[in-house]
Amino acid sequence: MSNATLVSTVVNGDAVQFACPTDESLMSALRDRVGLTGVKEGCGTGDCGACSVTLDGQLVCSCLVLGVEAEGKEVETVEGLANGDQLHPLQEKFIEHAALQCGICTPGFLVAAKALLKRNPNPNETEIRYALAGNLCRCTGYDKIVRAVQAAAKDMRNKGRR
Amino acid sequence: MAHDNRYVEKDYKVVGSRVKRPDGVDKVTGKARYGADASAPGGLVGRVLRSPHPHAQIVKINTAKAEKLKGVKAVITSADLPDLTNGDQGMAHILENCMARGRALYDGHAVAAVAAIDEQTAAKALKLIDVKYKKLPHVTDVDEAMKPDAPVLHAKMFTRGVDPAPTKASNISARTQMGYGDVDAGFAEADVIVERTYKTEQTHQGYIEPHACLASVNPDGTAELWVTTQGHFTFRNVCSTLLGLDIAKLKVTSSEIGGGFGGKTHVWAEPVALALSRKANRPVKLVMSREEVFRASGPTSSTSIDVKMGAKKDGTITAAVAEMRYQGGAFPGTWAMLGCMTAFACYDIKNNKTIGWDVVVNRPKVAAYRAPSAPMAAFAVESTIDLVAKEIGKSPIDVRLKNVAREGTQAPYGPTYGPIGIENTLEAVKAHPHMRAKLKKNQGRGIACGFWFNIGGQTCVDLNIGADGTVNLSVGTVDVGGARSSMAMIAAEELGISYEDVKTNIGDTASLGHNDTTEGSRGTFSSGMATIFAARDAIQVLKQRAAKMWGIPVEDVEWQDGEAVAIGKMHDNLPALSLKEIAAKAGRTGGPIAGHNEVVADGAGMGFASHICDVEVDPETGRSQIVRYTVVQDAGKAIHPDYVEGQFQGAAAQGIGWALNEEYIYGDDGRLQNPGFLDYRIPVCSDMPFIDTKILEVPNPNHPYGIRGVGETSIVPPLGAVGNAIANATGVRMTHAPMSPPRVLAALDAQDAG
Numbered sequence: 001m002s003n004a005t006l007v008s009t010v011v012n013g014d015a016v017q018f019a020c021p022t023d024e025s026l027m028s029a030l031r032d033r034v035g036l037t038g039v040k041e042g043c044g045t046g047d048c049g050a051c052s053v054t055l056d057g058q059l060v061c062s063c064l065v066l067g068v069e070a071e072g073k074e075v076e077t078v079e080g081l082a083n084g085d086q087l088h089p090l091q092e093k094f095i096e097h098a099a100l101q102c103g104i105c106t107p108g109f110l111v112a113a114k115a116l117l118k119r120n121p122n123p124n125e126t127e128i129r130y131a132l133a134g135n136l137c138r139c140t141g142y143d144k145i146v147r148a149v150q151a152a153a154k155d156m157r158n159k160g161r162r
Numbered sequence: 163m164a165h166d167n168r169y170v171e172k173d174y175k176v177v178g179s180r181v182k183r184p185d186g187v188d189k190v191t192g193k194a195r196y197g198a199d200a201s202a203p204g205g206l207v208g209r210v211l212r213s214p215h216p217h218a219q220i221v222k223i224n225t226a227k228a229e230k231l232k233g234v235k236a237v238i239t240s241a242d243l244p245d246l247t248n249g250d251q252g253m254a255h256i257l258e259n260c261m262a263r264g265r266a267l268y269d270g271h272a273v274a275a276v277a278a279i280d281e282q283t284a285a286k287a288l289k290l291i292d293v294k295y296k297k298l299p300h301v302t303d304v305d306e307a308m309k310p311d312a313p314v315l316h317a318k319m320f321t322r323g324v325d326p327a328p329t330k331a332s333n334i335s336a337r338t339q340m341g342y343g344d345v346d347a348g349f350a351e352a353d354v355i356v357e358r359t360y361k362t363e364q365t366h367q368g369y370i371e372p373h374a375c376l377a378s379v380n381p382d383g384t385a386e387l388w389v390t391t392q393g394h395f396t397f398r399n400v401c402s403t404l405l406g407l408d409i410a411k412l413k414v415t416s417s418e419i420g421g422g423f424g425g426k427t428h429v430w431a432e433p434v435a436l437a438l439s440r441k442a443n444r445p446v447k448l449v450m451s452r453e454e455v456f457r458a459s460g461p462t463s464s465t466s467i468d469v470k471m472g473a474k475k476d477g478t479i480t481a482a483v484a485e486m487r488y489q490g491g492a493f494p495g496t497w498a499m500l501g502c503m504t505a506f507a508c509y510d511i512k513n514n515k516t517i518g519w520d521v522v523v524n525r526p527k528v529a530a531y532r533a534p535s536a537p538m539a540a541f542a543v544e545s546t547i548d549l550v551a552k553e554i555g556k557s558p559i560d561v562r563l564k565n566v567a568r569e570g571t572q573a574p575y576g577p578t579y580g581p582i583g584i585e586n587t588l589e590a591v592k593a594h595p596h597m598r599a600k601l602k603k604n605q606g607r608g609i610a611c612g613f614w615f616n617i618g619g620q621t622c623v624d625l626n627i628g629a630d631g632t633v634n635l636s637v638g639t640v641d642v643g644g645a646r647s648s649m650a651m652i653a654a655e656e657l658g659i660s661y662e663d664v665k666t667n668i669g670d671t672a673s674l675g676h677n678d679t680t681e682g683s684r685g686t687f688s689s690g691m692a693t694i695f696a697a698r699d700a701i702q703v704l705k706q707r708a709a710k711m712w713g714i715p716v717e718d719v720e721w722q723d724g725e726a727v728a729i730g731k732m733h734d735n736l737p738a739l740s741l742k743e744i745a746a747k748a749g750r751t752g753g754p755i756a757g758h759n760e761v762v763a764d765g766a767g768m769g770f771a772s773h774i775c776d777v778e779v780d781p782e783t784g785r786s787q788i789v790r791y792t793v794v795q796d797a798g799k800a801i802h803p804d805y806v807e808g809q810f811q812g813a814a815a816q817g818i819g820w821a822l823n824e825e826y827i828y829g830d831d832g833r834l835q836n837p838g839f840l841d842y843r844i845p846v847c848s849d850m851p852f853i854d855t856k857i858l859e860v861p862n863p864n865h866p867y868g869i870r871g872v873g874e875t876s877i878v879p880p881l882g883a884v885g886n887a888i889a890n891a892t893g894v895r896m897t898h899a900p901m902s903p904p905r906v907l908a909a910l911d912a913q914d915a916g
Contacts, residue, residue, distance in 0.1 A: 021282060023439040028281075037199040038192015039237035040420070042370040043452040047839035050370055078192040087190065094185035101643030101812065103189035103370040104196060104420025126848075133848040136839060138368050138421050139643055140808055141815030 009070040011036070012080030020067040026060075029049040029067030030077060038078040038107045042136065049135030050109035053077045059115040061134075078107035081114065089161070090114055091153040100146035101139035110133050113149045121157055125150070165695040168763060169861045169868045179343045179868065180804045183647045184666060189418075196418045197374030197390030198449045205376070206235055206277040207704055208438050208448035209284040210431065211291050212265030212458060213273050216524040216832025217300035217313065220264055220293060223274055233283035233681035236442035237291070239274045240264070243437050246406050256492040257404050259527045260433045266295065267315060267492035268524050270457025272430075279437040300524040300598045300832040304489035305466050307523045315492060323420050333522045335494030340502045340575055341483075341515035348481025348513030352472025354553040362881070362899040363825035364464040366487070367531050368816070368844045371420020372455045377435035378445040379405070385412045385439075389432055392422040392640055393679025397429055398671045401619070404433045405440070409875060415670040416640050424530030428460050429680050434759065456837035460529020461489040463497045467542040473660045477564035481513040482506055486539060490520055491527040500535035503575040504878075506541050507613035508584050508770065510561075510571040524832055530681060533614040533874035537817060537881050541618075541899055544610035544882025548889065558609055558886065559597075562772075583796025583860035584611060584770035590794045590856055591772045605778045605789060606891025612771045612878025616871030617682030618763030625653060625694035625700050625757040630748075631742030634670035635693060635735040638677025639685040643812075643873075644805035648686050649693050651801055652867070654698040656697035658724030659741055674798045683871020686801060688763035694866050695872040700757030707751040708739045719763050765864020769875035771795035773814065775883035779891045784907030786822055786888060792854040795915040798862040798870030810876045811853040817880025825900050 004019040011034060025044075030053070039062055044046035046064040049087050053062045054076045055069075081088040082133040089108050089130045092098070102105045109132060116123060116131040123131065129142070137145060188194040211218075218722040225237040247253040257263075260269045273289050299313035306312055320328050323337035349355060375389035385407055391397050394416040402409045419426060435448040450459070465488050472481045484505045488498040489767040498518025506514050533719040551561040566585045572578050591609060591671055592595065601607060622634040635653050639645065646666040654661045679682070701721045708726030709716040712733070720727050725738040748755050776790040793810040800806040823843045827835045836842045861868025881899050889895045 031198075034194065037195065040196070040371070041449075042372070042420075043839050044450065045838055045840065047454075048370055055400055062464065077401055078190075082191055087187070091187075091190040094190050095182050096184070097182075098644065100186070101805070101808050102369070102371070102419060102421045103185075103194055104369075104418075106189050107192050110190060125852075129848040129850070133846040136370055136844060136846065138370055138423070138816070138844060139812045141811035141845075141853050142850050143811045143853050144804070144808060146847065146852070 005068050006127045007068055007071050009072065010074045012076055017158055022066065024067045025063050026065040027062035027066045030062060031162065033097055036077050036079050040104055040107055042104065048109040049112060050105050052111040052135065054111065054115055055078045061111055077111055081110055093148040093152040093155065095147035097144050097151060099140065099144040104137060109137065109145060117153055117156060121153060123153060166699065166866055167691060167866060169863045169865060174655060176661050177801050178803065179526060180802065181647060181651065181661050183644050183652060185641065185646055190707040194418045196371055199418065200376045200388045201447065202376055202378060202445035204482050205445040205447055206279060206442060207281050207284045208275060208277045208435050208446040209288055209608035210272045210434060210454070211288045213262060213271040213272040214269065214693055215266055215295055215297055216269045216302065217298040217809065218266045218295040220262060220266060220273065220296060221296050222294040224292040225274060228287040231283065231287050231290060233279040234287045235444055236274055236277040236438045237274065237652050238437050238441055242354050242441060243404065243433065245613045246403065251404055256429060259493060268526050270370060270454065270526060272434065272458065275434050275438055277442045290467055300416030302523050302525055302832055303522060304464055304487050304521050308487065308519065309520050312424065315524065318786040319494065319792060334519055335522055335627060336520040338499040338518040339516065339808045342572065343513030343516045345481045345483050345513045346459050349472040351474065351480040353475045355472040355551065356546055356553060357470045358546055358547045358549065358897055360467045360545065360897045362465045362538040362541055364461050364525065365457060365531065365820045365824045366842065367423035367425035368463040369421025369423060369425055372450040372452055373431055373459060374449040375432050375435050376445060376447045377432065377439045378399045378536055379436055379440040381409055381443060381891065385436060387412065387414045387432060387436065389414060390417050390419045390426060392419065392426045392642070392681055393632050395638060395671055395676045396679045397432060401433050401436055405436050407481060408517050413670060413672040415749050417638055419642055423532045424534060424681060427681050428529045430459055446815070453837040456842060457834050459529055462531035462534060463490060463538065465489065465538040468539065469542045469545050469546045471550050471759055473554060476553050477554060477556050477561045478511065479511050479565045482511045483515045484539065484542060485517045487519045487521055488524065488535060491525045492522060493527045494520055494522055495528050496520065497535045499769050501539040504536040504613055505539035506574045508567055508611040509565045510567045511565060514574050516574065531586055532813060536612065536614055536878045540610065540612050540878045541881035541885065545885050545895065545897070548886045549895065553867045559588060559592050575727050580863055581770065581860055582768050582770060583858055585796040586858050586860055587770055587772035587796060590858060591774055592620060594774065594792060596774045596790060596792045596854065599790065601776065604891055605776055606887045606889065608775050608883045608886025608890060609706060610773055610879040610882030610886060612875055614683065614769045614875040614878060616687060616766040616769050617684045618688050618766045619684055621688040621692040621763050622677055622760045623689060623696045623758070624669065624674060626697040627700060627745050627755040629745055631663065631745040633664045635664055635666045636668060636674055637689040637693065638674045639689045640668055642680065643808060644802060645685050647805065648801040649689055652690050652693045653697050656694055657701065657741060683769065683873040684766065685867050687709060687766055687865060687871050690801065690867065690869055691763045691865055692759040692761050695759035697758065700755060703755050704741060704744050705758065707744050707748065707755065710751045711739060711747060712736055749892060765862070767864065767870035769796065769870050771874065771875045771879055773879040774879065775887045777887040777891055778882060779879060779888055779906060780832060781910060784910060785902040786901065786906060788818055788851055790851055794856040794878055796858045796860045796870060797872045798865065799859055799868040800857045801869065803857060806857055806872050808856045809872045811856045812893065813874065813876035814853050814880055815845050815850060816865065817877045818884060821881045821884035821899055821901060823900050823902055
C-alpha cells in the first residue's frame with residue numbers, strides 16, 4: 001500500500017484506526033479495512049445510495065468521501081443501528097412490511113431513513129419519497145419501503161424515540 | 163417415489179399467511195454476505211481490461227510490462243482460456259464473450275485481465291498492457307444492422323429459418339415464424355385495419371449489486387467459486403467446460419444475490435476470475451464496476467416492430483400480424499422467437515402471424531431480462547389494440563375482453579391453454595374503483611395486458627429432520643426475493659408443523675443434485691413442488707418409525723396435522739406421536755429421518771396480468787408522472803402474499819422505468835454514452851406512487867398447490883399501459899419507448915404544428 005495514512009475515527013461508537021491510501025474512498029476503507037461489509041457498493045459514483053453512512057450525523061454516500069476525511073469524525077453504518085440484540089424500529093418494520101427483496105439496498109435505505117426521522121419524526125409520504133430519492137431499489141418499486149418507514153416513524157413517535 | 167403433481171384443493175394453515183422472512187435480520191443488520199462480501203487468505207484483486215472500440219481486430223497484446231510490475235501475480239488473455247468447447251457453438255460464444263479472441267465486438271468487450279495484491283496495483287497494471295487494435299466499421303442499430311451493406315460481425319453467420327438458405331453472411335442470425343389461420347382472409351373480413359411501427363430502446367436489468375465473485379483454483383484441479391448468481395449449478399457446468407475442470411471438483415456457492423432479473427443467469431467475469439486464480443495459484447476476487455456492468459454484462463434487446471391488426475365493428479379482431487426485429491448484441495440469441503411466442507398470447511385471434519428476426523450488432527451480448535422479449539412485443543400490440551378500439555368506437559377494455567384467450571384457446575405458439583386467468587384479470591380491472599376515479603387536467607388513463615410462460619425444470623431438494631424435530635430444508639434455487647420463506651411455509655404446511663420449525667438453506671453445488679437456474683419464474687413453482695414431494699417422502703419415513711415405536715403395521719398409521727395417528731379399533735389406546743417425539747427416537751428406530759426429491763418439474767402454468775395506469779403529462783416539458791397504478795395478476799396460489807405483491811410492484815416499476823426513462827444511448831462512435839445510474843436513470847422513490855395490487859388465484863392444475871410463477875409477468879404490460887395513458891392524456895400516440903420528456907415534447911410540438 002503506497003501513500004497510506006493512519007486515520008483515527010469513531011465507528012458505530014467504537015474508536016477505530018485504519019491505514020488507507022489517500023485516494024481511497026471511505027466506502028472501501030469501511031468495507032476492506034474495518035470489515036463493515038454492510039456498507040454496499042452499487043455504483044461508486046454517488047448515484048445509488050447503497051453505501052450511505054452518516055459522518056458526524058450528516059448523511060453521505062461513503063463512496064464520495066475519502067477514507068482520510070473520517071479523521072476525528074464519527075461514522076455510523078447499518079451495523080450500528082441495532083442496540084445490542086434490540087433491532088432498531090426501522091429494521092423491525094422493514095422485515096415486518098417485506099420492505100426488502102434482495103436486500104442489497106436495504107442498509108443504505110435504513111441509514112437514510114434513520115437520518116430522515118431524526119430531523120423529521122413525522123414525515124408525510126412525499127417527504128419520505130424525496131428524502132429517500134437518493135437510494136435506488138430495483139426490486140420493490142418502493143411501495144413497501146415507504147410503508148415501512150411510515151410504520152417505523154409512527155412506532156418511534158409513540159415511544160418518544162428519535 | 164413417484165408423486166402426483168395434480169392440484170388438490172385444500173385448506174391451508176401456513177401457506178397464504180404473511181410470516182417474517184428467515185433471512186430478514188441478516189439483511190437489515192448488514193450481516194448478509196453478497197458477492198463482493200467474501201474474502202480469502204492470500205486473496206488477490208482481479209481487474210479486466212476492456213476494448214474502447216465497438217468493433218476492432220486485436221492485432222497484438224503485449225503484457226510484458228504489466229507482468230513485471232511488482233505485486234502483479236497473473237496477467238491473462240484469451241491464450242490462457244484455450245477453446246475447449248468442442249464444437250458447441252453456444253459455448254464458444256460464451257467463451258468469446260468472456261474474453262475477446264482476436265477481435266473486439268463491442269465497447270467494453272474484455273480483452274485482458276490482471277490479478278494483483280491490491281486495487282491500486284491492479285489498476286496500474288491494466289494501464290501497462292499494450293493492445294494494438296485495427297478499427298473496423300461498426301453497427302449498433304437493429305434496423306441498420308439488417309441492411310445489405312451493414313458491417314458484418316460474423317463472417318460465417320448465415321440466417322437460419324430461411325428457405326433457401328442464404329449463401330451470403332449477414333447480421334441476421336435467424337428468422338422465426340409462428341401463428342395459425344389465414345391472415346389475408348382475416349384482413350378481408352375486417353371493417354378497420356390499423357398499422358403502426360414501434361421502436362423500443364435497449365434497457366438493463368439494473369440490479370443494484372454488480373457482478374462479483376471470489377475464485378480459487380488449485381494446481382490439482384480442485385476449485386471453488388463464491389458468486390452472485392441466479393444459477394450456481396449452471397455456472398458450475400459452464401465454468402467447468404470453459405476451464406477444463408471436472409464438474410464435481412468445482413464447488414460453486416451462491417452468495418446472497420443483490421438482484422438479478424435474468425441478468426445473473428449468464429457468466430461473464432467468473433471464467434476470467436478462475437483463469438486468473440489458476441495462473442496465480444491464489445484466490446482472486448473480481449468485482450465489476452457499475453460502468454462495466456452497463457458496458458459489458460447482458461442488457462435486453464432494442465427492437466423495431468411492425469404491427470397490423472384488423473377488426474370488425476363489433477370489436478372482433480379478425481387478423482393480426484407482427485414483424486419483429488430484436489437486437490441480441492454481438493452474439494446470436496433467440497430473443498425474437500420469444501417475442502413471436504408472446505406477442506398475441508393474451509388473445510384469441512383466429513388468424514395470426516408473427517415473424518421474428520434475430521439480429522447481431524456491436525453491443526454487449528443480450529441476456530434475459532424478466533419475461534425477456536415480451537414487454538417490447540406487448541408495447542406494440544397493446545398500443546395497436548387501443549388504436550383499433552378508438553377506430554371502432556369501443557372501450558379498450560371491452561375490445562380486449564371481446565378477444566380474450568380462455569381455456570381451450572390455441573396459443574399462438576402451438577399448445578391449447580388449460581385454465582388461465584387473463585379474462586379474470588380483465589374483469590377485475592373493469593370492476594376496480596381505479597377505473598372510475600376522476601382524472602385531472604393533463605391526466606390520462608391506460609390499460610394493458612401481459613403474458614409470460616413460466617418454466618419448471620430440473621430441481622432437487624433435501625429435507626432433514628433434526629433430533630428436536632426442527633427441519634433443515636436445502637433447495638438449489640436461489641432466494642432473490644423471499645423464497646426461503648415460501649419454501650419453509652410449504653414444508654411446514656406438508657409436515658403439519660409450525661413455520662418457525664423449518665429453516666431453509668440454499669445448498670451449494672457440492673451438497674445437492676443439479677438444479678436449473680432460477681429463471682422463468684420457476685423458483686417457487688419448482689422448488690415448491692420438490693419440497694412438497696420431499697416432505698411427503700419424509701412423512702412416509704415418519705410413519706414407519708411411528709409404526710416401529712408402537713409395534714404395529716405401518717398400514718395402520720396415518721399422518722394428521724404433524725402427528726402420527728394409529729388407525730383402527732385395535733390401536734385405540736395408542737396416543738398420537740408428534741413429529742418431535744418421533745424425531746427424538748430416530749437414533750433407535752433406524753437413523754436420521756429425511757426426505758429427498760429429484761424432479762423435472764413439468765406443468766408450469768401460464769401467467770397473465772392486466773394493469774391500470776394514470777399518468778400526468780406536463781405539456782411544457784413533456785415529462786410524465788405516474789399518479790396512480792394498479793396491478794392485477796393471477797398467481798395461481800400466493801404462498802407468501804407480501805412477496806407476491808412485491809414481485810408485482812417491482813416488475814411494474816421496472817416496466818415504468820423502461821416506458822419513461824431508461825435507454826442505452828450509443829454515440830456515432832459506437833460507444834455507450836451513459837454507463838452509470840446518473841444518466842441511465844431508473845425510477846427513484848419520488849418518481850413512484852404506491853402501486854396497488856390485486857392477487858387473483860386461478861389454480862395451476864399441474865401443481866399440488868396450484869402455484870404459477872409470479873416474478874416476471876408484470877413487467878410486460880407497463881409499456882403499453884403507460885403509452886395508452888399518455889395517448890389519452892395528450893391525444894398523441896407514442897410509438898418509441900422510452901417515452902422520455904424529449905420524445906413526448908417533440909410529439910406534442912408536432913401535434914401542435916400539424
